[in-house]
Amino acid sequence: MHPAPFAYKAPHSVAEAIQLLRSHEDSKILAGGHSLIPALKLRLTQPAMLIDISKISSLRGIRRENGKIIIGSATTHREIEKSHLVAEASPLLASLAPQIGDVQVRHRGTFGGSLAHADPAGDWPAAALAVDAELVIAGAHGTRTVHAADFFTGMLTTVIHPDEILTEIRVPGDGTPGIYLKHRNAASGYATVGVAVTASHDHGHIGKVTIAVTGATSVAFRASGAEHALNGHAVSAHLLDEAAAHAADGLECLSDIHAPAAYRSQLVKVMVRRALGTLLHA
Numbered sequence: 259m260h261p262a263p264f265a266y267k268a269p270h271s272v273a274e275a276i277q278l279l280r281s282h283e284d285s286k287i288l289a290g291g292h293s294l295i296p297a298l299k300l301r302l303t304q305p306a307m308l309i310d311i312s313k314i315s316s317l318r319g320i321r322r323e324n325g326k327i328i329i330g331s332a333t334t335h336r337e338i339e340k341s342h343l344v345a346e347a348s349p350l351l352a353s354l355a356p357q358i359g360d361v362q363v364r365h366r367g368t369f370g371g372s373l374a375h376a377d378p379a380g381d382w383p384a385a386a387l388a389v390d391a392e393l394v395i396a397g398a399h400g401t402r403t404v405h406a407a408d409f410f411t412g413m414l415t416t417v418i419h420p421d422e423i424l425t426e427i428r429v430p431g432d433g434t435p436g437i438y439l440k441h442r443n444a445a446s447g448y449a450t451v452g453v454a455v456t457a458s459h460d461h462g463h464i465g466k467v468t469i470a471v472t473g474a475t476s477v478a479f480r481a482s483g484a485e486h487a488l489n490g491h492a493v494s495a496h497l498l499d500e501a502a503a504h505a506a507d508g509l510e511c512l513s514d515i516h517a518p519a520a521y522r523s524q525l526v527k528v529m530v531r532r533a534l535g536t537l538l539h540a
C-alpha cells in the first residue's frame with residue numbers, strides 16, 4: 259500500500275526542526291524511517307508533514323564527555339556497532355547493536371528513533387533502562403533531561419511531546435561488563451524476549467547488577483526484584499538460579515501468534531539466568 263500524501267521538509271538545525279513541528283500541528287519527525295515508513299504504508303499513521311532530521315549533523319555522532327558516552331539521537335545502529343569507543347566504554351550497547359535486524363536495517367535505523375518509537379519488542383529500550391541512560395529532549399523552551407526509567411510510558415509511547423525532539427542519549431562510559439541476549443522472532447528478527455544485563459563484581463562479591471527486559475510486556479522494564487536479590491551478595495550458582503527464577507514474578511506477559519504469555523515468562527527466567535551466568539561466571 260502507498261502512504262497517504264504528505265509534505266516533506268529536511269531542516270539543517272534542531273531549532274528549525276522544532277519550529278516546523280510547532281507550526282505544523284500534524285507533523286512527525288522522520289529519522290531512519292524503518293518504523294515510521296512501514297506504519298505510513300499501512301496507513302496506521304497519516305501525518306500531513308514529515309520532518310526529516312537526517313540532515314542535522316549535530317544529532318549524529320558518538321563522543322566521550324565527563325566520563326559519559328554521548329550518542330546523538332540520529333546515530334545509526336551500525337555506527338554504534340562499529341564504534342571503538344562504545345566497545346570499550348559500554349559493553350552492553352556493543353553487545354546489542356549487531357543484534358538489531360539485519361545490516362541494511364542497522365545502516366538506516368537510529369538509536370533515538372528506536373527509543374522514541376518505544377516498540378514493545380525494540381531492543382534499545384532494554385539497554386537504555388539497564389544502563390540508566392539519560393535522554394535529552396529539546397523543545398521550544400530549551401532542553402530537559404529524562405532518565406530512561408521515566409521515559410517509556412507505555413506501548414509505543416514516551417514522554418516526548420509532539421513538538422519536541424530527542425537530541426542525545428547519555429550513558430555511563432565506565433566499561434561496566436554487560437550483555438544483551440535476545441530470543442529472536444524467526445521471521446522478523448525482533449525480540450520475542452530480550453534481556454539487557456550489567457554486572458560488576460569484586461573478589462566473588464556482586465557490586466551492582468541491573469536487569470532490563472524487552473519483548474515480554476507492553477513496555478520494557480527493570481527486573482528490580484531480581485536485582486535486589488543479587489546486589490551485595492557473594493556470587494553462587496544457587497543465588498543466580500534463585501534471582502532468575504523470580505525475574506518474571508508479577509509480570510503480565512504479552513500473548514500473540516508468536517508466543518503465548520507463559521512461554522515469554524519462561525524465556526525471561528531462562529535468559530536472565532544465562533546472562534547472569536555469563537557475566538558472573540557461575
Ligand SMILES: Cc1cc2nc3c(=O)[nH]c(=O)nc-3n(C[C@H](O)[C@H](O)[C@H](O)COP(=O)(O)OP(=O)(O)OC[C@H]3O[C@@H](n4cnc5c(N)ncnc54)[C@H](O)[C@@H]3O)c2cc1C
Pocket residue numbers: 286287288289290291292293294295311331332357358359360363366367368369370371372374375377379380381382418422423424425446447448449
Ligand atoms: C526489517 C526490519 C527489521 C527490524 N528489526 C529490528 C530489531 O531486530 N530490533 C529492533 O529494535 N528494531 C528493529 N527494527 C526497527 C528499527 O530498529 C528502526 O530503525 C527503529 O525502531 C526506529 O528508528 P528509525 O530511526 O528508523 O525511526 P523512524 O522510523 O524514522 O521513527 C520512528 C518513530 O520515532 C519518532 N522519532 C524518530 N526519531 C525521533 C527523535 N529524534 N525525536 C523524536 N521523535 C523521533 C518518529 O516520529 C516516529 O514516530 C526493524 C525494522 C525493520 C524494517
